[in-house]
Amino acid sequence: MKTAVVTGGAGFLGSHLCDRLITEGFRVICIDNFITGSPDNIAHLFGNENFQFIKHDVTNFIHVPGKVDYILHFASPASPIDYLKLPIQTLKVGSLGTHKALGLAKEKNAVFLLASTSEVYGDPLIHPQNEDYWGNVNPVGPRGVYDEAKRFAESLTMAYHRYHGLQTRIVRIFNTYGPRMRLNDGRVLPTFIGQALKGEPLTIFGDGSQTRSFCYVDDLIEGIYRLMLSAEVYPVNIGNPDEITIKQFAEEVLQLTGSKSKIEFHPLPEDDPKVRQPDISKAKKILGWEPKVSRNEGIKKTLEYFMKIIK
Numbered sequence: 001m002k003t004a005v006v007t008g009g010a011g012f013l014g015s016h017l018c019d020r021l022i023t024e025g026f027r028v029i030c031i032d033n034f035i036t037g038s039p040d041n042i043a044h045l046f047g048n049e050n051f052q053f054i055k056h057d058v059t060n061f062i063h064v065p066g067k068v069d070y071i072l073h074f075a076s077p078a079s080p081i082d083y084l085k086l087p088i089q090t091l092k093v094g095s096l097g098t099h100k101a102l103g104l105a106k107e108k109n110a111v112f113l114l115a116s117t118s119e120v121y122g123d124p125l126i127h128p129q130n131e132d133y134w135g136n137v138n139p140v141g142p143r144g145v146y147d148e149a150k151r152f153a154e155s156l157t158m159a160y161h162r163y164h165g166l167q168t169r170i171v172r173i174f175n176t177y178g179p180r181m182r183l184n185d186g187r188v189l190p191t192f193i194g195q196a197l198k199g200e201p202l203t204i205f206g207d208g209s210q211t212r213s214f215c216y217v218d219d220l221i222e223g224i225y226r227l228m229l230s231a232e233v234y235p236v237n238i239g240n241p242d243e244i245t246i247k248q249f250a251e252e253v254l255q256l257t258g259s260k261s262k263i264e265f266h267p268l269p270e271d272d273p274k275v276r277q278p279d280i281s282k283a284k285k286i287l288g289w290e291p292k293v294s295r296n297e298g299i300k301k302t303l304e305y306f307m308k309i310i311k
């Protein structure tokens, strides 16, 4: 039986990854300090003999006894309001946390997979974004704490690969949504859905002409699982290229929820990327992967989850 360590395993994506790995027959060791995650996300796994949880801040030395085959490093605040509130912790988990997780991978001779982000492209000057683009990031802006931490994490991962011969993988994740997101995590999808369900105004930042491309969590996890089993060392974009403006998205949420909420316009946050759409040619070619769940279908599944937790 193979063993996988998932840092940030009590978070939104990490918990779905733990589920998938358990289903695939792995023994899973989940490490999390609950800074933005929750025990609720993994409660259903407690009692499973192949699941183990360690409460630990991964910016400190990580000790895991026994053999480990894979380390998936997902620990990091991920929503803009989280990382703006936790700037130092975000920089620390992207730098020191990645260093500790890589150190563990080296010690165990395990395959290491880094959860990176489309934010490494910053406010992109090419569209859609492919993996060869180096990005347009403001290091001293408020979002820099997240973007630069992830850029450093990618760089450190490549150094461990080149210098120590470690087997490494880097996934650049584009905006992903689904059950277990927190309604109040500040990201646009749960925010709009929460506002629509409560009859509150939907808060569009700027004029709503900025675009995003939303990927349903099951599609993302499938892509990550394939990447983990592949031999690709260089970054791979995983996301859904179906691009939409934030204004159109607000209207779509109103229509799907049947809500009578109004739309309100608020100032655009500093350095908010104007466009974002993954070029997934590489994932298609080397992983045979592409997303399967439409936004309509994915939002309906996510709505069911939010309605359950709201009442």
Ligand code: NAD
Residues within 6 Å of the ligand: 007, 008, 009, 010, 011, 012, 013, 014, 031, 032, 033, 034, 035, 036, 037, 038, 056, 057, 058, 059, 073, 074, 075, 076, 077, 078, 079, 093, 097, 115, 116, 117, 118, 172, 173, 174, 175, 176, 177
């Ligand atoms: P999340 O906040 O739900 O999960 C992050 C988890 O990491 C939480 O459970 C948190 O408690 C844990 N964590 C943070 N710092 C830690 C530390 N020092 N030690 C131990 N645990 C720590 O966010 P998410 O959306 O699940 O994101 C997971 C990963 O995927 C992050 O690395 C994020 O950068 C990346 N990512 C997510 C998206 C997305 O759309 N959700 C997009 C791009 C990248």
Ligand code: UDP
Residues within 6 Å of the ligand: 079, 080, 175, 186, 187, 188, 189, 191, 192, 203, 204, 205, 206, 210, 212, 246, 268, 269, 272, 273
């Ligand atoms: N946004 C918005 N209203 C909100 C929250 C977010 O209009 O209540 C916008 C935000 O300015 C950005 C987009 O929606 O342009 C996506 O924001 P999110 O925080 O989900 O993630 P990002 O892609 O910016 O990391």
